[in-house]
Amino acid sequence: MRRLDARNYYSATRKYDLSFPRLTDDVDCDVVVIGGGFSGINTALELAEAGITNTVVLEARHLGYGGTGRNGGQVMAGIGHDLGKVKKHVGPEGLETLFRISNMGAGVIRERVAKYGIDADLSHGYGYLAYNRRQLDTLRGWFDEFRAAEPDVEIELLEGRQVQTIVGTDVYAGAIKHMGNGHVHSLNLLLGEAKALVGHGARIFENSPAIAVEYGPRITVRTNGGTVTAGKLLWACDGFLNRLEPAIASRTVNTFAFQMATEPLPDDLIRRISPIRGAYSDIRPVIDYFRVTRENRFLFGAATRLLDHVPSDLAAWNRNLMLKIFPYLKDVRIDMAWGGPMACSANLFPQIGTLPGRPDAFYVQGYSGFGVTPSHIVSKVLAEGMSEGSARYDLMAQIPHVSIVGTDQARAAITTAGKCWHQLSGYFNGRR
Numbered sequence: 001m002r003r004l005d006a007r008n009y010y011s012a013t014r015k016y017d018l019s020f021p022r023l024t025d026d027v028d029c030d031v032v033v034i035g036g037g038f039s040g041i042n043t044a045l046e047l048a049e050a051g052i053t054n055t056v057v058l059e060a061r062h063l064g065y066g067g068t069g070r071n072g073g074q075v076m077a078g079i080g081h082d083l084g085k086v087k088k089h090v091g092p093e094g095l096e097t098l099f100r101i102s103n104m105g106a107g108v109i110r111e112r113v114a115k116y117g118i119d120a121d122l123s124h125g126y127g128y129l130a131y132n133r134r135q136l137d138t139l140r141g142w143f144d145e146f147r148a149a150e151p152d153v154e155i156e157l158l159e160g161r162q163v164q165t166i167v168g169t170d171v172y173a174g175a176i177k178h179m180g181n182g183h184v185h186s187l188n189l190l191l192g193e194a195k196a197l198v199g200h201g202a203r204i205f206e207n208s209p210a211i212a213v214e215y216g217p218r219i220t221v222r223t224n225g226g227t228v229t230a231g232k233l234l235w236a237c238d239g240f241l242n243r244l245e246p247a248i249a250s251r252t253v254n255t256f257a258f259q260m261a262t263e264p265l266p267d268d269l270i271r272r273i274s275p276i277r278g279a280y281s282d283i284r285p286v287i288d289y290f291r292v293t294r295e296n297r298f299l300f301g302a303a304t305r306l307l308d309h310v311p312s313d314l315a316a317w318n319r320n321l322m323l324k325i326f327p328y329l330k331d332v333r334i335d336m337a338w339g340g341p342m343a344c345s346a347n348l349f350p351q352i353g354t355l356p357g358r359p360d361a362f363y364v365q366g367y368s369g370f371g372v373t374p375s376h377i378v379s380k381v382l383a384e385g386m387s388e389g390s391a392r393y394d395l396m397a398q399i400p401h402v403s404i405v406g407t408d409q410a411r412a413a414i415t416t417a418g419k420c421w422h423q424l425s426g427y428f429n430g431r432r
Contacts, residue, residue: 121293
């Protein structure tokens, strides 16, 4: 199906000729990770940097097949859609801790790129965009928080025509210019991180889907070609869990996001679209997000606002949204369009923890379409919990993970209802 087509801008411009064998033997290790996206690879890399290197990663297809290789590439602040939704579970001090770690992600990515020399087109410059005065008031609060968290970073609040100094359109009433955030080629970032991981001695197997997991004194993961026996397990499948682990399958529901990439554009047109050559997103409950690339392409992405469905023509659907913001791009050719599932949690906050009664079986899921930067934060916290333990891990793991009933029979109806509620709630929190 088109929505699961892995051929997209990222796979077309990958810089790493990196592949890994299929598992064909029985192996033993300390930690086995199921899932070769940002969460799986980065948690294993965090463990390796802490000295836990006897790790195996199993990927059902190829690294980055899921959301890691299909997203917008936005490097932005935050860890979940709305930290206020989890305040009652963590208290004021816990919320302050979550806010502090929510601003770590861009720094983690910068440090990783520098440490391992990863060629991932990391660029700085981000615009958080407001359509109206209500949203601009919300940005004012964000601006104060951003400045307090990163006082040495260039961060500006822009209003009216000032917005056009960072983005070439007049549809926005305000913006935050954040030069500490930006964008990245997410697939090349992942592959560079995977290269670093195997450099520490870990093993990665592609085309090796887990078909069964047996729990006991040690955990055994079976594939069609061999088995992995380990002391600890991490489920890191997100939207591709496919109900393989029932204990966590009901805690998220899949919806879909769609992106497109234009033909390479002239330098003057790129400067008109993005004077800072940056990345952008508005702050509505269901956002539009876009950025320019190193090759002068324009990437644009979104999800359906209310009714959950897969458009029959992804290029045309995304193009119509783009032209509402940039009408002068009407003659630009669309070269690629793609989409795929993303796992959403009930509170739109990423989930980490252990399976009931199994302290050696961990999981991470539910980024709710907000995963490039948060996954690097969550992986760091999760690795702490999987190794020596930490207060940050305990804090995140204590947030309840609500089961979503009927996801098999009524997925589209559930996600449609969720989007309608999310849109309505936007009126009460300044995002509509």
